[in-house]
Amino acid sequence: MHNFNLALAFSEQARQHPERLALAVAGREVSYGELARQVSLLAGFLKSRKRSGRIGVLGTRSLDAYVGILAACWSGCTYVPLNLKWPAQRLIALMALLELDALVVDETGAALLTAEILAAAPRDIVVPQSLALAPERPGQAISIRSGLTSDPMLAPAQLAPDQVGYVIFTSGTTGLPKGVMISAGSLAHYLDQTRPWTDYRPEDRLCETCDVTFDLSVHNLFLCLKAGASLHVMSELEMLAPARFIRAHAVTVWMSVPTVIGLIRKTGALKPGLFPSLRLSIFCGEPLPVQAAQAWLAATPNGVLENIYGPTEATVICMRQRLTDPPVVTQGRDILAIGRPYVTMEIALLDSSQQPVAPGIAGEIALCGPQVGIGYFGQPELTADRFREINGKRWYLTGDIGYRDQAGVYHHLGRADNQVKVKGNRIELEEVDAHLRRAAGVELIATVAWPTRHGSAEGLVSFVAGSTRTPEQIREAMAASLPRSMIPRAIHMLDSLPQNVNGKIDRRALIALLEEQATGHSPGGSDHLEAATSGGRAL
Numbered sequence: 001m002h003n004f005n006l007a008l009a010f011s012e013q014a015r016q017h018p019e020r021l022a023l024a025v026a027g028r029e030v031s032y033g034e035l036a037r038q039v040s041l042l043a044g045f046l047k048s049r050k051r052s053g054r055i056g057v058l059g060t061r062s063l064d065a066y067v068g069i070l071a072a073c074w075s076g077c078t079y080v081p082l083n084l085k086w087p088a089q090r091l092i093a094l095m096a097l098l099e100l101d102a103l104v105v106d107e108t109g110a111a112l113l114t115a116e117i118l119a120a121a122p123r124d125i126v127v128p129q130s131l132a133l134a135p136e137r138p139g140q141a142i143s144i145r146s147g148l149t150s151d152p153m154l155a156p157a158q159l160a161p162d163q164v165g166y167v168i169f170t171s172g173t174t175g176l177p178k179g180v181m182i183s184a185g186s187l188a189h190y191l192d193q194t195r196p197w198t199d200y201r202p203e204d205r206l207c208e209t210c211d212v213t214f215d216l217s218v219h220n221l222f223l224c225l226k227a228g229a230s231l232h233v234m235s236e237l238e239m240l241a242p243a244r245f246i247r248a249h250a251v252t253v254w255m256s257v258p259t260v261i262g263l264i265r266k267t268g269a270l271k272p273g274l275f276p277s278l279r280l281s282i283f284c285g286e287p288l289p290v291q292a293a294q295a296w297l298a299a300t301p302n303g304v305l306e307n308i309y310g311p312t313e314a315t316v317i318c319m320r321q322r323l324t325d326p327p328v329v330t331q332g333r334d335i336l337a338i339g340r341p342y343v344t345m346e347i348a349l350l351d352s353s354q355q356p357v358a359p360g361i362a363g364e365i366a367l368c369g370p371q372v373g374i375g376y377f378g379q380p381e382l383t384a385d386r387f388r389e390i391n392g393k394r395w396y397l398t399g400d401i402g403y404r405d406q407a408g409v410y411h412h413l414g415r416a417d418n419q420v421k422v423k424g425n426r427i428e429l430e431e432v433d434a435h436l437r438r439a440a441g442v443e444l445i446a447t448v449a450w451p452t453r454h455g456s457a458e459g460l461v462s463f464v465a466g467s468t469r470t471p472e473q474i475r476e477a478m479a480a481s482l483p484r485s486m487i488p489r490a491i492h493m494l495d496s497l498p499q500n501v502n503g504k505i506d507r508r509a510l511i512a513l514l515e516e517q518a519t520g521h522s523p524g525g526s527d528h529l530e531a532a533t534s535g536g537r538a539l
């Protein structure tokens with residue numbers, strides 16, 4: 001693959017159509033021309049500071065965050081989004097590890113910069129739209145408005161395909177999160193494979209539902225700007241009423257985690273024909289319940305719906321399945337298949353010794369091809385553990401369990417780490433969830449194994465939000481189709497379920513809630529679960 005730059009297509013759009021709307025974010029509408037002007041100014045500055053070639057971006061859902069990301073790319077650097085919700089110690093540890101050349105922050109990011117964090121931060125901190133920052137170290141902050149002391153960079157730098165394009169951190173079960181390094185070449189392959197089926201056009205109005213620390217944002221930003229379309233970024237507040245946003249902004253392309261469908265359905269608002277403007281809806285990141293997908297499609301009479309699958313480690317996604325009539329359903333799960341792989345990617349299903357399983361048998365999903373990432377930043381052992389050389393090829397082991405049906409379509413059965421032992425019985429939590437969803441008649445559900453001692457759980461505990469059925473009715477319905485060991489011994493009815501930073505239902509937070517309940521250490525001093533179970537209070 002030849003050299004190129006992730007911001008190149010954007011710069012060409014800006015040259016040809018400077019007046020077109022590029023970004024609508026935080027109450028501002030920014031044209032391609034204006035965005036490119038800000039980006040090239042900042043890029044000139046970042047280039048003048050280049051040493052490690054890594055630029056941190058502490059911000060999200062703001063013009064500053066997008067200017068920072070695009071300027072890092074334009075200047076030939078790697079962009080590293082840092083999560084605003086991380087605790088200070090995590091930010092400090094990661095900044096020490098990353099040796100950033102500069103940090104671009106938005107207003108929210110700037111407000112987080114305590115003296116302690118500033119001590120670990122790079123010397124150059126840029127707040128593109130303002131200068132209000134860091135009284136502790138006056139004179140350090142720089143902004144576009146104040147006029148940078150460097151020349152704008154008129155054209156994006158050339159990048160080698162194996163150069164790291166971005167580092168995105170995934171949660172990591174213990175200790176520090178894992179910084180997935182994706183090369184510019186992998187992203188270029190991803191964009192090439194994704195462009196034909198998404199077919200974004202200048203008149204498209206894409207919706208950004210996630211933070212820039214989630215790699216769905218990579219898809220949205222780069223494909224949108226390549227097409228000359230506009231990206232409409234939702235604030236966290238607007239995420240509480242997504243239907244209103246779609247209608248008010250006449251959004252044509254939607255992409256989010258499936259949990260959002262459950263949230264809208266819970267309010268009873270997801271009516272047929274609700275979203276006439278949507279032509280493409282994409283769901284990713286969690287199992288997609290068929291009923292939820294069908295309800296969404298009915299709401300988009302002029303649209304199609306795609307379920308896409310992939311881990312951050314293999315560049316956003318590499319499989320997809322359109323919702324058809326009848327739908328391609330995963331056996332016994334009432335969820336949509338994850339479909340077929342991109343033609344450039346190879347899929348294998350492996351047993352615990354990394355040997356292919358027999359046809360039709362479930363195994364760990366492994367991915368091979370040009371989208372497979374470089375590894376985890378500064379974590380060679382972890383990289384060696386998950387990125388393996390098998391029969392002369394480099395594979396990423398996803399930790400997902402799946403099977404391939406006779407038609408060659410892949411199905412997702414859950415995470416290997418959600419395979420638990422309950423009193424010696426092996427149980428897949430996602431399988432229990434499928435029955436729970438059916439029994440409760442809602443999508444906002446989750447099951448955890450709890451309590452766990454010496455690697456074996458004593459039982460299952462389920463959580464349900466928004467169901468009109470009682471725990472007894474749900475248990476009874478589940479008992480009709482599941483063995484005793486798979487019936488939750490407690491079902492807590494909540495108003496809402498905790499979501500992780502990417503909007504997925506957060507099982508770890510649910511376990512923490514049970515732990516708090518058991519030890520009596522509730523952060524708010526009140527008994528959350530008790531209240532939620534009986535009175536229906538939000539977590």
Ligand code: AMP
Pocket residue numbers: 170215283284285286287288307308309310311312313338398400412414415502
């Ligand atoms: P992330 O790296 O945060 O994007 O998370 C990737 C993980 O999300 C995958 O390894 C799967 O466990 C899960 N995932 C992604 N897409 C889907 C999907 N369409 N259906 C079920 N699980 C999915």
